[in-house]
Every structure is written in structure tokens, then in C-alpha cells.
Amino acid sequence: QVQLVESGGGLVKPGGSLRLACEASGFIFSDYYMTWMRQAPGKGPEWVSYISSSGLTAYYADSVKGRFTISRDDAKKSLFLQMNSLRAEDTAIYYCARDLGRRYRSGWCDSWGQGTLVTVSS
Amino acid sequence: EIVLTQSPATLSLSPGDRATLSCRASQSLNTYLAWYQQKPGQAPRLLIYDASNRATGIPARFSGSGSGTDFTLNISSLEPEDFAVYYCQHRSNSLTFGGGTKVEIK
Numbered sequence: 001q002v003q004l005v006e007s008g009g010g011l012v013k014p015g016g017s018l019r020l021a022c023e024a025s026g027f028i029f030s031d032y033y034m035t036w037m038r039q040a041p042g043k044g045p046e047w048v049s050y051i052s053s054s055g056l057t058a059y060y061a062d063s064v065k066g067r068f069t070i071s072r073d074d075a076k077k078s079l080f081l082q083m084n085s086l087r088a089e090d091t092a093i094y095y096c097a098r099d100l101g102r103r104y105r106s107g108w109c110d111s112w113g114q115g116t117l118v119t120v121s122s
Numbered sequence: 123e124i125v126l127t128q129s130p131a132t133l134s135l136s137p138g139d140r141a142t143l144s145c146r147a148s149q150s151l152n153t154y155l156a157w158y159q160q161k162p163g164q165a166p167r168l169l170i171y172d173a174s175n176r177a178t179g180i181p182a183r184f185s186g187s188g189s190g191t192d193f194t195l196n197i198s199s200l201e202p203e204d205f206a207v208y209y210c211q212h213r214s215n216s217l218t219f220g221g222g223t224k225v226e227i228k
Binding site: 035037044045046047050059061095097100106107108109110112113114115 | 154156158160165166167168171172177178207209211213214215216217218219220221222
């Protein structure tokens with residue numbers, strides 16, 4: 001079955017950096033667009049970024065553009081999110097999610113990991 | 123930027139009741155809308171996509187309808203496990219979520 005396992009979260013000071021990873025299994029990773037979502041405490045989900053199946057195209061929410069970079073390593077079946085210049089408002093659970101479409105982008109996320117908590121605080 | 127407004131914020135119902143949740147968009151979405159369910163401590167789960175298509179494994183009591191700016195998620199007869207928060211989501215180059223509707227036990 002599809003499994004997504006995030007790692008790399010933790011406590012970081014404002015202005016610091018963190019790299020999240022998501023290890024995928026149970027499906028052909030290279031066939032799918034992949035997405036990072038986040039959810040601040042007590043709030044709804046927020047889209048962060050997605051990357052095409054080829055890895056050549058990526059989109060970012062305005063709130064993270066220029067600070068976060070999404071990437072993927074198909075050989076390792078892994079998705080990454082490099083987060084720089086972190087702010088208090090980036091505090092959230094970060095989820096990696098798979099797009100519903102195979103070899104095309106649907107925009108819907110049909111599988112999610114359990115999330116990893118990022119806390120930005122001095 | 124498209125804004126999704128969900129109503130009501132909270133729905134207090136009993137098991138066996140019918141639930142009707144609304145999602146209104148600030149501009150036409152065609153049928154590019156999905157619904158997710160989220161329980162405490164869990165990730166969101168895709169229920170409905172393209173306004174009316176049930177995702178794999180989703181029970182038939184969940185149904186979605188609508189197009190343009192007005193969308194509805196119906197749960198025909200609430201089961202105990204359906205009490206949760208529900209979000210609608212639109213997709214364009216970006217992904218946008220509504221503020222959520224909490225379905226709580228009356």
C-alpha cells in the first residue's frame with residue numbers, strides 16, 4: 001500500500017534552516033507529482049509547494065517563495081523541502097502528499113504522510 | 123486569488139442524521155473542487171474530487187455536487203466515525219483550502 005514517511009522536523013530559531021524529507025513506498029514514485037502541505041496549530045491545511053513527476057517544474061505558495069525549495073530523488077523514492085530564512089509563522093506540521101493523477105497533475109492529494117512538526121522559535 | 127468560504131463553521135448533528143456542508147467560491151471553479159475529511163491527530167483524507175467523484179475506498183454515503191461557485195458535500199446518514207472537520211479545496215496553479223466545517227455530535 002502507499003506509504004509516505006516524513007522526517008527532519010524539529011525546533012529551529014528564526015532565520016534558521018531545516019531540510020525535510022519524505023520517503024515513499026508502495027507505488028511508482030517517479031510517475032507522480034508530489035506536494036508539500038502544512039498545517040499550523042488549530043488552523044486548516046495550507047499548500048506549500050508541488051513538483052512535477054519529472055522534477056523539472058515546481059510551484060510555490062507566495063508565503064514561501066524564495067525561501068523554500070522542493071526537490072526529489074526518484075532513485076531514493078524521496079521528496080525534499082529545503083526551508084531557509086524560517087519565520088515564526090512557518091511553525092506547522094508539514095505533510096508530504098501524493099497527487100491522485102499518475103503521469104499527470106490532478107491537483108488532488110490522495111495519499112498523505114503522518115507529518116513532521118516544525119517549530120520556529122527563539 | 124480565489125477564496126473558498128465554507129458554511130456553517132460548525133454542524134451539530136446526531137448519528138443517523140443527514141449532513142449538508144457548503145463551499146462557496148469567490149469566482150467560478152468549473153468543477154475543480156475537492157473535499158477532505160480530517161480527524162484529530164491525523165492527516166486530511168481525500169473524499170471527493172472534481173466536485174462529485176468519490177475517491178478510492180470512500181463509502182457511498184458521501185456525495186459531492188455543484189459547479190461554478192457553489193458546492194455541497196452530503197453525508198446521507200452520519201456514522202460515529204464521520205464526526206470530523208471537512209475542508210474543500212480548489213486547484214489551479216496553486217491549491218487553496220476553505221476554512222473548514224466541524225461536524226460535531228449533538
